[in-house]
Amino acid sequence: MADENCPKCGAPLGDITETKTGKKLQRCTAGSWNAETHQTQGCDYVKWLEVPPQELDEKCPKCGANLILATTRFGKKMKKCSTGGWDPQEKKAIGCDYVEWINGTSEPLDMDCPSCGEKLVLFTTSSGKKMEKCSTAGWDSSTKAPTGCTYVKWLKPGEVPTSNAGEEFLPPEPKEG
Ligand SMILES: [Zn+2]
Numbered sequence: 001m002a003d004e005n006c007p008k009c010g011a012p013l014g015d016i017t018e019t020k021t022g023k024k025l026q027r028c029t030a031g032s033w034n035a036e037t038h039q040t041q042g043c044d045y046v047k048w049l050e051v052p053p054q055e056l057d058e059k060c061p062k063c064g065a066n067l068i069l070a071t072t073r074f075g076k077k078m079k080k081c082s083t084g085g086w087d088p089q090e091k092k093a094i095g096c097d098y099v100e101w102i103n104g105t106s107e108p109l110d111m112d113c114p115s116c117g118e119k120l121v122l123f124t125t126s127s128g129k130k131m132e133k134c135s136t137a138g139w140d141s142s143t144k145a146p147t148g149c150t151y152v153k154w155l156k157p158g159e160v161p162t163s164n165a166g167e168e169f170l171p172p173e174p175k176e177g
């Protein structure tokens with residue numbers, strides 16, 4: 001495939017780069033990011049690339065095919081059946097229509113809650129925002145009130161919980177012999 005050129009200024013597009021959230025993009029080589037002014041200099045054209053869906057190790061409860069993880073352009077995540085699709089000619093859904101929206105995920109952290117001493121969990125919302133919250137926190141749907149500990153700390157984009165920062169993110173060293 002020939003190198004693509006920028007539709008704005010005609011300069012070639014640069015290498016594909018990946019954001020922290022796993023989105024892929026190509027910037028125009030006639031533009032560059034100035035970290036001091038936080039502004040793009042030159043051409044600001046950015047081409048967002050479709051991220052291929054990630055196949056999950058889970059089966060569709062309707063038809064038994066593999067599920068895939070899809071992300072909408074607004075960053076919401078859903079699991080959907082890999083046999084499902086859209087027929088642009090017939091303008092109708094084809095295959096299996098199973099979809100499960102993901103409202104957020106939480107993973108345990110090796111950190112203690114500063115207000116009650118229980119463990120914290122890292123909660124990721126469906127839009128990709130992250131917060132540390134207490135593992136005892138819950139929601140009572142009958143009283144519509146939070147239960148347990150209410151400790152919450154929102155993380156800035158790109159920020160990682162301190163206990164997981166640094167060396168723990170490195171892959172384990174290969175064993176010799
Ligand atoms: Zn350009």
Ligand SMILES: [Zn+2]
Pocket residue numbers: 060061062063064065081082083096097098
């Ligand atoms: Zn299915």
Ligand SMILES: [Zn+2]
Pocket residue numbers: 113114115116117118134135136149150151
């Ligand atoms: Zn707590």
